[in-house]
Amino acid sequence: MASVDIKSLYSEYVKSLETYIMFRIKQEMLRLTPELKAKKRAPINLSMGAPVQAPPDVVLNSLKECVTQPGINLYSVPKGEAFFVEAVAQRMKKRFGVDVDPKTEVFSLIGSKEGLANTFRAFINPTTVEKEKDIILIPDPGYASYVDQIKVAGGMPYSIPLTAENNYMPNLNEVITQLEKDGYSAKKVKAIVINYPNNPLGATATRNYLKHVVDFAKKMGILLVSDAAYADMYFGNEEAPASILEIEGAKDIAIELHSFSKPYSMTGWRLGWVCGNKDAVGIIGKLKSTMDTGLFKALQRAAADVLVSEEGDKYIVECNKMYQKKQEIAIKGFKELGWNMDSMKVPGATFYLWLPIPPSYKNSSEFAQKILETSGIVIVPGVAFGKYGEGFFRISLVDSDERIQECIDRMKEDGFYYNK
């Protein structure tokens, strides 16, 4: 019998899909590990945005307590248990002053990554015909998953350029002008994604700008998706980042995705929620319900408890102080290595640092590969976040102070100065 070419059976949407950049970086790190260890350069991974400390005690104790309760092992509901969505509503009110109806305007997520993917699938009419594709406007540089998720859903991502020149808050009408110049129809735009505080830039948005985004989405008649994964990660003089839902009338067109991953160091727990416009939340929920059957009830209990606890709030404040200290160590180090840190706007949010590559490298991938091979330092090339990310790299400041300092020391020893 002739052998079957399984690859020829792949869907058109996944044929061009590449392995997710963070997994590719990890594979390369693992491949080089023996060699790096042998030269006393065991990898230090500054690529993943995953806090390493334990989550707050309240969440751990709550999980331990309820994991043995009778019935806790049974299916939950995709939307989330009443106590979970009610805790979300309380949190949105306390943190942002925003009212959301737990019955109709909140839905649980298996992390915001899953929520984003299902949002795109719910709004894009899939096609493989280039000119017929629904367009989703996405921040560039931006979270690497947006592009793949939109493509796999049969749509087309279109970049909103975030540059130092536009203070990372570009005029969106100009983006549409450019889109039309590039030969696309504005009528194909279905949604806009914003992400403040931004991964990888750490940039935040003013309330005025958020109003511009809401006005723009209303004028265009499109969905506004606010990815608020880093809403609680801010420090120094930074004002608490706003929710898009604080802007008057936003609920007519906007949803917001929140995550437990970063503020509570719960990346592996896979927990989040979407809230806002009830039609959008409803349809995402309906679609999601064909794929998953909700979160483990014990996780929901623990998550609900941390959301409304004082301890959870204090934990966030303490972690943010810690990230600020790590940022100070990194900034001092990069200054010593010749980076012109004084000319840069240092972010007061997230735990990322976004820096230009030394001018002697031809692109960010070359620099990332070289510093990994030579010094065992794992960074993310800026191009992984979009074409406007080329020429830069991102480091995550979640590892210990000592290991961040060790990266700086290795760079000095191995000659990774800005002007070399």
Ligand SMILES: Cc1ncc(COP(=O)(O)O)c(C=O)c1O
């Ligand atoms: C901007 C942004 N959005 C969403 C996510 C996904 O987070 P999670 O699925 O853990 O909630 C990440 C993770 O790094 C992110 O950086």
